[in-house]
Amino acid sequence: MGNSRLRARDLAAATPASRDRYVDLLRVASLGVVVLGHWLMAAVTAEGQVGNLLAVVPELQAVTWVFQVMPVFFFVGGFSHALAHRSRPGYADFLRARLQRLLRPTTVFAGVWGAAALLLQLTGADGGLTGVALRLVTQPLWFIGVYLAMVALTPPLLRLHERRGWGAFAALAGGALAVDVLRFAAHVPYVEFLNFALVWLAVHQLGFLRADGMIRRPAVLAAAGLAGAAGLVALGPYPLSMVGMPGEEVSNMAPPTLALLCHGLWLVGAVELLKGPGTRLVARAGVWRAVVAANGVAMTAFLWHLTAMLGVYAALLGSGRALPAPATGAWWAQVPLRFAAAGLLTAGLVAVFRRFEAPAAPGPAAIGGGPATGGGPAAALGTTLALLGVLGLSLTGFGGLLDGHTATLIAVPVTAPAALALVLVGRLLVERAGRGTRSRRARGPGA
Template sequence: MTARPGAPMLVPMSTMIEAAPAPAPGRRPSAADLAARTPRDRDRYVDLLRVFSLATVVAGHWLMAVLATGPDGRVRAGNALAIMPSLQPLTWLLQVMPLFFFVGGFSHATALRRAPSYASFVRGRAARLLIPTAVFAGVWSSVAVLIELAGRDGGVLRLVTRMVAQPLWFIGVYLGVVAFAPLMWRMHRAHGVAVPVALGAGVVAVDVLRFRYGVDAIAPLNLLLVWLAVHQLGFFYADGRLGRRTVRALTAGGVTAMLALIAYGPYPLSMVGMPGAKISNMSPPTLALFAHGLWLIGLAMLLRGPVTRLLARPRVWIAVIAANGLAMTAFLWHLTALFLVCAVQLALGLTQPPVGDATWWLLRPAWIGILVLVTAGLVAVFRRADRPRRLAPRSYGTARGVTGMVLCLIGVLGLSTVGFGGALAGRSATLIALPVTPLRSLALLVAGAALLGLWTRDGAETRKADATTLG
């Protein structure tokens, strides 16, 4: 399928090397270097949406998180939006994960057009996710084991070692989408708009069976259907087939459907999970979240023109490039920063003001500022794991690629479900119907990455990658 005239060109970040001479040998290019060599036909808006979606999720977690000491002296985690339900409509703006999967569809269309095989595609896409994730998991698994050996696996440390792994659900689900992307790309080229329509119909069917007939076991299927559906729309963006009329229909139809589902259906107001709520729109995703994703994507496309003009300014574009180089590392470690700051606060005996009062609101900018500084320190330490690298050439079959992706998927989602703590005590949890433990999940992640060949890289090619790319 050929793109229509005016379609966004599919230019990956790693090709920002043609408009200016390469940096001196041994020096990695700066964001300014890459900005100066950006091809004119690059769709800069995609890069901005990627950074914006991750940054919004991070900021949302920081704003919503509440750590408080109860009457019994135990530290508990809470959610500010559960304490202030009137603010839950803010989640319609803070829940931007559909944008990340949408942008993923655009990027995967680029990669699939030049990928020689299934294994080659999944190796390349998985490496950028799994190498920094493996470092994060390895560090936190070691810390959790040391805590357990010291006999301190209780109280706030128990809470931290469980909760810090929760953002890994996103990495796991995205890996699943990557694994299905080649198949979905072929279906897109063969059947076009019928594919997202069929996926959307599947979402409706799952929710009808779940909420009308009580078939709760089918609900996890929407983890695949919802995220594949919004990912599929990214293929249409890559083809230049999301015109003004289409995105207006997505925006109007999506917001109307979301509001109707909340008003007349079983769906909660919040687009993120709330403590104690019987139903979450997010885990697993519901039809309401799918409708939310449609209007959010439509709105993003309506804003593309004016924002793209803003991105033509050199300073703005340099900032976007720099942010892209550290966004995944910041996402992985942002809850670590949150718990470090909370630990210092508790150690100093400082108490948070009641959520929602004037002092709490006045302290929010300072709170975010402190968390940004701590996260920046963690990024400085662990960012190297997130640098682009060229994997050593390998000829892997589809079966090996699929097996490696499945093992990585179960390992990452397993860690997200069970956390890092309690490994030596044999702590377990259930991932859908599969029992998982911290050590077993970590082993599956390492084994899957080994099958994909992510631990082997060509030294010369890696040095070349480090010399010509940023983030």
């Protein structure tokens, strides 16, 4: 632990003055809110069933208009991807640099849980809360699948942004509007799934606009987004909750809707309005060291936080003490204890698995003296395979491995082993893309 603190302190001290520290704060804060939200929403019963607190207490759905902050993370991603691509324009180099710290901890997480699931099912220990955990722990991987798509599409969408500015965002937002019209007015089947790309890429595009200083009136953006979301929920077929609810006919999240895009506009405008005080906060040495340390393990913590939460509930159920019914006074009184225990367990898991998130040592790109001139197609293929694999795992979970359990991914049935294989092959292609080209260039034509 001493070495990790020293590392964070050294990295914080070496931060250039030009770095936008507020963006790093937003990245850590948004993932932290997602983690806490998942811990709070899990309504586990004494029988080991997992429900949703927002379904138990529907009045709480209104708070999702503040705490559904995934759009902020994707917005920050767009900002970071724009800067990263401009500093590393080679497509294969860019993909590998951005995806290594994403795919390495993800494949380890999936491999560990896959092996555990197989062992549990072979021994018949996959019932009760354990069986629920096998289904649930992979669900947040959809976020990583969407993020992979954003990274892969950054180069062409950034070029579009540089030519059209706000027009590029408007095109994506207009596409999301058209999809919802076709979905709700014309009842065109399956068209709604296009909004997984259009809505989230529109939010991502806002990050490009921020990178070029083009969000000049955040108050207008926030007001327009909030008014748009309120109007759509009040007058249209959109539900109040900005997160998915069990059994609902229409979800704002899966697939995303125009209402969720408006919600994203409101949040982006709001965090931009807070840029001044946020920047002053993160300028403090202690705060910045904490942000640097948290950023170094954020993806590992995100991957394992549901494991920790379910572990806490398993311990409570296994203790023989009665578990309070969700949303009762006793249940709320227990929240701080559950959060503290889940936090400690997450910290332990991070200590074990954080090394897989650490940046890789400089590869042949540094030795070769420049970006790769080849490997783009292989990198794109690898990213696509990894994306499909991650999304497949988020749908299938690890339950029913021995029974051949499948889920439908873009009209194709997929199993957890097949999805994991796609992730592994995709990661291998991304990491190896372009290396041969650089190595040959480093040796020279006569080597």
